[in-house]
Amino acid sequence: MHDILPAGATIGILGGGQLGRMLSVAAARLGLTTHVYEPGSNAPAGEVAHAITTASYEDESALRAFAQSVDVVTYEFENVPTSALDLIESLVPIRPGREALRISQDRMTEKDFLTGLGLHVAPYAPVNDLVELEAALEMLGTPSILKTRRFGYDGKGQVRITAAEEAAGAIVEIAGVPAILEGFVDFSAEISVIAARGADGAVACYDPGENIHSEGILRQTCVPAALPTGLRTDAVLLAGRILNALDYVGVMGVELFVTSQGLLVNEIAPRVHNSGHWTQNGCVVDQFEQHIRAVAGWPLGNGKRHADVVMENLIGDDMERVPELAARSDAALHLYGKTETRPGRKMGHVNLVKPLG
């Protein structure tokens, strides 16, 4: 690929959901085209991408044609099969790189990586069977959370354990797949740092946002987070440490717990992140353009915050609020064009904006 992708160059995006959709729009704004690869039909990103391939991650000829049609490949989610990535990488660069994917695809590997960097995480132990779970519960106590090592998102693949006798049921619930047990963390808030690193090694972080979850799904992110200045600096420094250790190129979402002992890393996502959607109406360059800039070899843009923003996800029936929100003068709506509303399905989000000064 060129060092700096010129107008008309094509970025391949693995995954055609709303993140791919907003990445496509950001690429278009910079004069770049996108080609989306998505196994499912009616992909939200397909509406705005120049091209879409609808094929499985096992379809080698489709993967090959996709890779040959683009200048660089990025992704909107981290669970792309390794075999697909191997084939693609033999033909075209993947940004962010494979190491970030390898680490974030497995909760155990991720925690080992983070602690290896000297960062703090919740106490954890590997769990491959009931015997190991019982030992882990002995060590970490309850309440604690059993999480599958792979393929978890939006609270899926997680079982909360409040007493040792729930161990057997928990193993059944996660179908006996490799897991980790995470000990209880007494946190006062969860915050996210949306961090970016350019191909030139420059690092830029957006202001941390404070997250509110319900039923395992992000409901709201508020910026600024209510956070002492010292922790704000800590958050940015530790995000930078993670990006540099991975020689990372692109945007990463870093979820942190605020505790009385400082910050713990909850998890990292090697992609644009739901908790960074506020940047669309709070910054000159939002997380989607920032990611595209990095992936395309451009310099990072200015992510300085010019507004206080509350981002609310519109999930399932929240879509009934759209007419009211559309009429609010502080509301910037972002809908994903999904025609079928389902409970728990992310249909859009709204940024409630209050310009600074």
Added chain:
Amino acid sequence: MHDILPAGATIGILGGGQLGRMLSVAAARLGLTTHVYEPGSNAPAGEVAHAITTASYEDESALRAFAQSVDVVTYEFENVPTSALDLIESLVPIRPGREALRISQDRMTEKDFLTGLGLHVAPYAPVNDLVELEAALEMLGTPSILKTRRFGYDGKGQVRITAAEEAAGAIVEIAGVPAILEGFVDFSAEISVIAARGADGAVACYDPGENIHSEGILRQTCVPAALPTGLRTDAVLLAGRILNALDYVGVMGVELFVTSQGLLVNEIAPRVHNSGHWTQNGCVVDQFEQHIRAVAGWPLGNGKRHADVVMENLIGDDMERVPELAARSDAALHLYGKTETRPGRKMGHVNLVKPLG
């Protein structure tokens, strides 16, 4: 059509240039899809639209299929042939309506309409031949400008006349088509009001911007315009008068001359306008989303300005400035994905942003 277009509904856009491209992106943000109709190949809007029809405005079956595939039709430029509009309108609503198009397609009709509303325009006279031009020059003097009544844009179809003996040459230069002569206006500045009117009759105007042209092409728009408060109010009121008179639905660009006698209307464009591109980085809801909101029957959004902005067009070789601009922290780039650079061709624009407060 529905009163208020729901997610997944389709907006047809006549014209596939950069305005259609940015309209498509704004529609996608609201969960709407777009279908672009464009006679030329490699249309910039085609990259981001859900569908594109490449066919001439004389192709009745293509026009019919297009109209039948969408819920409402809008346009990115005003010179769509009447026959095409007639056919489309027999199948689906067109917004803004035909009256705005009829008036803005002909400079003479437009000036008669504006003066009929009690608004001021440059002195003008119809010119159908050399005899009429000589009479008009006698009345309006020199310097003055001969403009074709139809199909003028970006300074095309215009001849400046500095002495009466240039009359015959000017008629030849515009190929003898129906024209008007416009008398000299001593103006201190040209400003634009980007005005919007919703399907419910609500009117909203963005802050006026000050325009700088060169060789007939807009180079720069600055907000705020250096304008006394009284004239700012005048500008907004007269724009509202135009929109209401036309029962207009959508965004209109109104170009005004600032003179010692007050404001003169230079011309109106029944569409989003180059001088409104600053709104993309200066307002929560930009002119493109505002237009889509109106066309889709949504309430108008909040166009309050939260930043000072200088919008510069990137024309032809200005693209060489992109690497430098990409690295500037105050610059928001918007490129149109045109791979062929030509002198005078609009390739993109940059908003230089200074947040208020």
